[in-house]
Amino acid sequence: MTDTARPTSRDVARAAGVSQATVSLVLGDKWRGRVSERTADTVRTAARDLGYRPNLAARNLRLGRTRTALLVVPTITNEYFARVYTGAARVADDHGFGVVLYPSPEGVGPARDPFGSARAALDGVIASSMAADALAAIGDGGLPLVMLDADPAAPGPAATVNLAIADGMRQITRHVLGLGHHPGDIAHLAADIDTWTFHERAQALADTLGTTPPTERSPLAYQDARRATERLLARPGPPPTALICDDDVLAVGACKALRGHGLRVPDDVSVTGYDDSALATAVEPELTTVALPADAVGAQGMTALLDTLADHPATGTELPVRLVVRGSTAPPRHP
Amino acid sequence: MTDTARPTSRDVARAAGVSQATVSLVLGDKWRGRVSERTADTVRTAARDLGYRPNLAARNLRLGRTRTALLVVPTITNEYFARVYTGAARVADDHGFGVVLYPSPEGVGPARDPFGSARAALDGVIASSMAADALAAIGDGGLPLVMLDADPAAPGPAATVNLAIADGMRQITRHVLGLGHHPGDIAHLAADIDTWTFHERAQALADTLGTTPPTERSPLAYQDARRATERLLARPGPPPTALICDDDVLAVGACKALRGHGLRVPDDVSVTGYDDSALATAVEPELTTVALPADAVGAQGMTALLDTLADHPATGTELPVRLVVRGSTAPPRHP
DNA sequence: CTGTTAGCGCGTTCAG
DNA sequence: CTGAACGCGCTAACAG
Numbered sequence: 290m291t292d293t294a295r296p297t298s299r300d301v302a303r304a305a306g307v308s309q310a311t312v313s314l315v316l317g318d319k320w321r322g323r324v325s326e327r328t329a330d331t332v333r334t335a336a337r338d339l340g341y342r343p344n345l346a347a348r349n350l351r352l353g354r355t356r357t358a359l360l361v362v363p364t365i366t367n368e369y370f371a372r373v374y375t376g377a378a379r380v381a382d383d384h385g386f387g388v389v390l391y392p393s394p395e396g397v398g399p400a401r402d403p404f405g406s407a408r409a410a411l412d413g414v415i416a417s418s419m420a421a422d423a424l425a426a427i428g429d430g431g432l433p434l435v436m437l438d439a440d441p442a443a444p445g446p447a448a449t450v451n452l453a454i455a456d457g458m459r460q461i462t463r464h465v466l467g468l469g470h471h472p473g474d475i476a477h478l479a480a481d482i483d484t485w486t487f488h489e490r491a492q493a494l495a496d497t498l499g500t501t502p503p504t505e506r507s508p509l510a511y512q513d514a515r516r517a518t519e520r521l522l523a524r525p526g527p528p529p530t531a532l533i534c535d536d537d538v539l540a541v542g543a544c545k546a547l548r549g550h551g552l553r554v555p556d557d558v559s560v561t562g563y564d565d566s567a568l569a570t571a572v573e574p575e576l577t578t579v580a581l582p583a584d585a586v587g588a589q590g591m592t593a594l595l596d597t598l599a600d601h602p603a604t605g606t607e608l609p610v611r612l613v614v615r616g617s618t619a620p621p622r623h624p
Numbered sequence: 625m626t627d628t629a630r631p632t633s634r635d636v637a638r639a640a641g642v643s644q645a646t647v648s649l650v651l652g653d654k655w656r657g658r659v660s661e662r663t664a665d666t667v668r669t670a671a672r673d674l675g676y677r678p679n680l681a682a683r684n685l686r687l688g689r690t691r692t693a694l695l696v697v698p699t700i701t702n703e704y705f706a707r708v709y710t711g712a713a714r715v716a717d718d719h720g721f722g723v724v725l726y727p728s729p730e731g732v733g734p735a736r737d738p739f740g741s742a743r744a745a746l747d748g749v750i751a752s753s754m755a756a757d758a759l760a761a762i763g764d765g766g767l768p769l770v771m772l773d774a775d776p777a778a779p780g781p782a783a784t785v786n787l788a789i790a791d792g793m794r795q796i797t798r799h800v801l802g803l804g805h806h807p808g809d810i811a812h813l814a815a816d817i818d819t820w821t822f823h824e825r826a827q828a829l830a831d832t833l834g835t836t837p838p839t840e841r842s843p844l845a846y847q848d849a850r851r852a853t854e855r856l857l858a859r860p861g862p863p864p865t866a867l868i869c870d871d872d873v874l875a876v877g878a879c880k881a882l883r884g885h886g887l888r889v890p891d892d893v894s895v896t897g898y899d900d901s902a903l904a905t906a907v908e909p910e911l912t913t914v915a916l917p918a919d920a921v922g923a924q925g926m927t928a929l930l931d932t933l934a935d936h937p938a939t940g941t942e943l944p945v946r947l948v949v950r951g952s953t954a955p956p957r958h959p
Numbered sequence: 960c961t962g963t964t965a966g967c968g969c970g971t972t973c974a975g
Numbered sequence: 976c977t978g979a980a981c982g983c984g985c986t987a988a989c990a991g
Contacts, residue, residue, distance in 0.1 A: 311960095328960085
């Protein structure tokens with residue numbers, strides 16, 4: 290009988306012999322001292338018997354808010370964003386909010402109308418790791434916006450939650466230098482993505498090395514990273530003794546390419562990742578990388594949005610990151 | 625100026641000097657021969673100038689449908705589900721629908737009120753790879769339901785889209801047997817998840833081997849798979865010469881454990897995965913596995929839901945899978 | 960303690 | 976060809 294028309298609150302009222310308003314009060318849990326215990330129970334029973342579910346569209350229209358936030362991410366195939374979502378969803382749930390995930394179709398580019406496609410009616414938007422122009426498209430929605438892992442100097446968003454991306458890159462670079470690698474022997478496998486987070490990494494790396502390292506760019510996929518690494522190895526001169534990668538995925542692809550050229554990790558070439566995804570400990574050797582508190586980012590982002598919605602002054606935050614040393618880095622063979 | 629109240633269709637009407645109805649007709653693209661070209665243009669201009677966006681809640685309430693489907697998945701940290709989503713979203717978009725992703729919080733267990741948490745108002749639900757009892761919770765919503773990768777015999781859903789899971793397991797098992805592995809030397813690293821898809825795998829494996837292999841169960845995570853494999857190796861008697869895993873993630877964890885015990889893959893032990901995720905070619909050696917047409921599953925699922933919504937008779941489908949032979953399998957050392 | 964009333968913003972009649 | 980009027984289902988005021 291799934292074809293039965295859905296009962297409305299009026300149906301419940303009729304069945305319970307009360308008015309719609311009473312139903313609303315009882316089911317909305319605001320009847321303390323306004324409706325008799327017995328009447329309340331009648332209403333609840335009637336609702337249950339009819340299988341009543343409030344019509345969200347009507348409720349949203351009436352209340353003018355939906356208790357729903359949109360989380361815009363560049364891609365869904367990435368553990369980091371899954372963890373951001375988890376953190377955001379947890380906080381949201383604690384406040385009776387829902388989170389709808391919107392993977393920006395163009396990857397990192399301008400989100401093509403998130404408000405049309407993610408058809409939900411929204412109270413606010415959280416956007417993670419988006420390019421600046423994508424931000425513009427989103428900011429246009431007129432909704433409160435919290436940016437995650439994006440340029441804190443950018444205008445528009447009500448609040449920003451950031452990671453100490455540059456600090457992480459400095460830490461890992463110093464770790465490699467500390468192992469005895471010469472600045473001139475270090476190369477950079479960069480993500481071919483035009484966002485703040487990756488600009489930061491390149492900048493911090495160059496700053497810490499005191500020079501701009503040989504760099505190849507690659508999309509965030511194993512095969513691409515492999516090819517990019519091969520381009521790096523094909524350059525004239527001796528191969529680097531250490532390869533600093535913008536992401537664990539790139540690092541894994543790099544390891545494959547190096548191995549394919551008869552180079553051993555970490556004996557011949559040290560490799561570092563960034564993110565500390567599950568992948569980092571799945572491969573051999575395990576990756577030296579930078580751990581990111583992804584769920585804290587999501588949680589803080591949702592908290593900031595909730596604060597904004599409640600007219601509390603939301604501000605910018607920066608979360609620390611942590612160097613994780615594992616087996617993919619070692620002193621250079623010829624110190 | 626983000627604090628400006630959002631303009632309504634009435635505001636647009638006022639600005640354009642026409643009535644609300646005219647605005648609705650023009651913006652709804654149903655004005656051919658009912659509104660003058662010039663008036664229509666005035667309306668469109670006014671709407672653009674004001675930055676008008678129709679209020680979804682009101683529209684949904686009026687129309688009684690939301691053009692939104694919910695896709696329920698057991699976990700978001702999985703490439704397979706990301707691909708299912710992509711396929712579903714593509715088809716949905718072609719039909720003016722949106723897809724909201726709902727990662728069932730309890731993993732595979734009963735989804736705790738997907739209609740409350742995924743606050744969107746919904747026209748239908750697509751659920752992938754869910755346990756039977758979770759299905760019950762969802763089916764209760766009274767919404768059209770399409771099940772993906774679930775027991776086709778289960779009652780309830782309007783339609784089912786399935787993979788030839790058993791066939792895939794038969795193919796990969798025959799491949800291993802064909803390499804010369806003895807049925808008694810083959811072990812099974814099973815997913816510790818109580819769903820149809822994994823029951824099928826175990827059943828098909830046992831059927832093809834003609835016997836129930838030594839089995840360890842593990843959650844879908846590298847570390848767990850590693851420990852499970854160690855338990856397998858700790859069993860009395862000679863180690864297996866081939867290890868058939870329910871998933872690529874398990875296979876990768878197994879490879880780590882084997883290597884830790886001084887066993888080489890595939891020389892000492894052959895290992896197989898299932899899914900053909902990006903991971904399968906990221907590790908060394910690359911995994912022999914079964915490729916799943918995940919986006920086709922999502923696309924078919926959405927098509928079936930759309931058909932159901934349009935009162936077309938939707939039926940069950942089964943999609944073929946494909947064995948992919950790579951470097952992780954080889955003949956046993958002592959044939 | 961309970962019922963009546965009004966209106967959220969939209970799309971769709973029906974009368975002009 | 977256009978505008979006025981109605982109601983989707985719900986909840987917040989207010990009246991009894």
